[in-house]
Amino acid sequence: MQLIGRLADSPELTPTSTGRDVIRYALGVSSGPxxxxxxxxxxxxxxxxxxxxxxxxxxLSLPKGTQMYVEAEAKMDTYQAQDGSNRTQLNLLQRSFEALARPQNRSEDSTTGAESETNAVEEPLSGVGAS
Structure with a gap:
């Protein structure tokens, strides 16, 4: 599966039951009109x-809002929830990624106090390659 989207939050490092660390993150992908x-x-x-x-x-250093390209292995898993019902969940295991752009800067107008986006072009994260 290939995705292009933005990080919902900074990735988090979590230990597994086997002692191996896993990085978990969520990616928001916009589509349609x-x-x-x-x-x-x-x-x-x-x-x-x-x-x-x-x-x-x-x-782990990427901030919320970073635009990313991710290649992942997709797998549907079925499990039994606490209420006894069967649930299906899509699990994605990252194979490679590339950070495409930093989040857009937001600044506050000192005269009105209103927040506005700067019109600066997003800077690519140079030197970032696929894993």
Missing amino acids: RGEDGNRATSWFRIASFVEGAQRELL
Whole structure:
């Protein structure tokens, strides 16, 4: 599965029951036409990663809103919930990623106190490669 979207929050490092660390993050992917409110529909994907070394440090340093390209292995798992019902969940295991752009800067207008986006072009994260 290939996704292009923005980080919902900074990736988090979590230990597993086997003692191996996993990085978990959510990616918001917009699609379809813009609605009356100017927004597009967004699908949210939870992704797990076991990258090591410099790739691990890079992924953990990315801030909320970073635009990313992710290649992941997709797998549907069925499990029984606490209420006894069967549930199905899409699990994504990251195979590679590339950070495409930093989040847009937001600044506050000192005269009105209103928050506004700067019109600066997003800077690519140079030197960032696929894992």
